[in-house]
Amino acid sequence: MAPGAWFVRRITYPLLFPVLLGVRGREILRLHRHYRESQHWDPERMRQWQWQRVERLLTHAHTNSPFYRRRLESIGAEPGDIRGFEDFARIPPLTREELQAHLEELLDQSPNAVPHGIHFTSGSTGTPLRFGVDTARYTRVRAMLHRNQEWIGLAMGDRHAYLWAAFSERDIRKTLLHRIGHWAMNQLFHCVYDLTDEALAELNAQMIRHRSKLLTSFTSTLMTYADAVRRLDLPTPPFLGIISTGETLFPHQRELIEETFGCRVFDRYGNMEVGDIAHECEAHDGLHLNEERVYTEIQPDPELPGGLGDILVTDLDNMSMPFIRYVTGDLGRWHSDPTGCPCGRPLRRLADVQGRRYDIIRDRNGTAINGLVIEDIGSGAEGVAAFQCVQRSPEHLLFRIVPRPGFTAEQILANLRERSKISIGPDRFEFSVELVDAIAPSKSGKLRQIVSEISPAPRGDGLHSSSS
Ligand SMILES: [Zn+2]
Structure with a gap:
């Protein structure tokens, strides 16, 4: 029995979140109201908001994180010397390799540091990563999710389904908490390992x-x-609507999914490290940045066409582990009219994002x-660096593997x-x-982390090309 949208707003967030997760759910409701309003701020007001947050973050990181202290010293600067976004762009970007090598020094090391959990991802470039996330960031990401x-x-609390991936850590208590959580959020949450016709x-x-x-x-x-819906005529x-995330969404994929389900697809771009970065609106003309939470830059690459370049992000909320000018490993470009979306929201837009790509792996059946x-x-096996x-x-x-020091091929x-x-x-x-020694991302098409040399394009692709 699904609980209803009112339950999510009146019971789940205010009462269950503090008990089950130790998270102030009322704060999520407050931030959600705030983000609904701030999405209409004019660009000038948004820049001011972002700059205040960046200043606060720089001072905090300089004081509490040895890594960032050294980083600012390396350009002969203290936080006070960084006076605007132009100065800010002089700070060397944070790479995934640095994140991997300097986790302890990146974390807030002050005695009154905000408590944080360590999260884990392999991200889009095949390099397993660990990083800290605090509750303030978690609450803001959730509030932003509802806005998007x-x-x-x-509406917040409306019925929502996820087809997601499950990971191999099996913790009964956590599983039970997740189940209660999804029920109380009015969500169907399915972890899909095997995408068989029967399961789908x-x-x-x-x-x-x-x-x-x-x-x-x-x-x-x-x-x-x-593809299964079409073949089985379900x-x-x-x-x-349908949100597509985690991988690059190509136009022919969008078309096929929209045709099959009779609704529009909305592209969402984000990563585990900073949360959702950009989201498509009802105008379907680029992805609006979640500017209140993440300051995004594009470093155009002269070798790439059309202003395409590395996407750099600065998380304006996560004080326990500052991400400052973090190189996401994804490529993107600005929309030709970043603030002029027909929907009326002045949040700047990316034209598109080229993120990771997975081929479909099939077993012998x-x-x-x-x-x-x-x-x-791949990323969870001990001894794997990439x-x-x-x-x-x-x-x-x-598996092509860059090993961690001391691990042999047999052990891995x-x-x-x-x-x-x-x-x-x-x-x-x-x-x-x-x-x-290395798994080089290709500049043109990004690293293909999961590659099938045998599987033809999924039948869905064929349907598209035959109809166009
Ligand atoms: Zn829009």
Whole structure:
């Protein structure tokens, strides 16, 4: 029995969040009201807001994080010398390699530091990362999520479904908490390991019964789901819209998903490190930056066409672990008219983002495996500094691995097998490991972290090309 939208606003956030998560849910409601208003601020007011936050962040990072103290010293500056965004752009960007190597020095080390949790991701470039996240950032990310979903027509607390990936850590207490949490948020949350026709048909039926108004999932998962709906001629849930995230959304994918489900697709760009960065609105003409939370820069690359360049982000909220001019590993470009969206919101827009790309991996029975699960196996195995997974035959996955010091190929192979046994069950694939010095992202098309050399494009792609 779903609890209703009022329950989320009156009970879940104010009463359950403090008890279950130790998070002030009322603060999320307050911030949500704030973001609804600030999305209409004129660009000048937004720049002032961002600058105040950047100044506060710089002073804080200089005082409490040895890494940033050295970083400012390296350009002969103290926080007071950075007087505007032009000066700010002189601070050397924070790379993933630095984040990986200097976690302790990046964290707030003051005695009254805000408590934080350590999160984990492999991100878009195959380099596993650990980083700190505090509650203030968590509450702001949640509030912003609701603001972005309103652009699709989903009010806070409306029925929402996720087709997500699950990771191999299995903690019963956490699982139970998650279940209660999703129920209390009026959400259907499905972890999809194997994207079989049977599993997708069952999930589809559940979403119809749930009357889910919104679906959020990864682009490649949506493509597999859409393909199954078409082949099996399934009725579709009454979605108002679908959010595609985690991977690059190509125009032919958008078209196929929209045709299949009879609703619009909204592209969302973000990462684990700073949360959601940009989101498409109802005008579907670029992605609005969540400027109140993240200051975004693009460093145009002269070798790339059309102003495309590295996306750098500064998290204006996470004091426990400052991300200042962080190189996301994704490429993007500004919209030709960043503040002139027909929707009327002056939040600046990116024209597009080129993030990660997953090919679809299938086992010997032809069952598609969720790309995030493969990513979890590779980045979660001990001894892996960076990886790429290549499927060359239905039985076999090759992992190209940059090892951590002291790990041999045999040890890493054993760790990969162990990790995959937990995630997808034993004997699904043969594994092999090839140790390499580096996995270079290609400037033109980004690193392809999960590559299939055997699987034809999913049938969905074929449908598109035959109709166009
Ligand atoms: Zn807009």
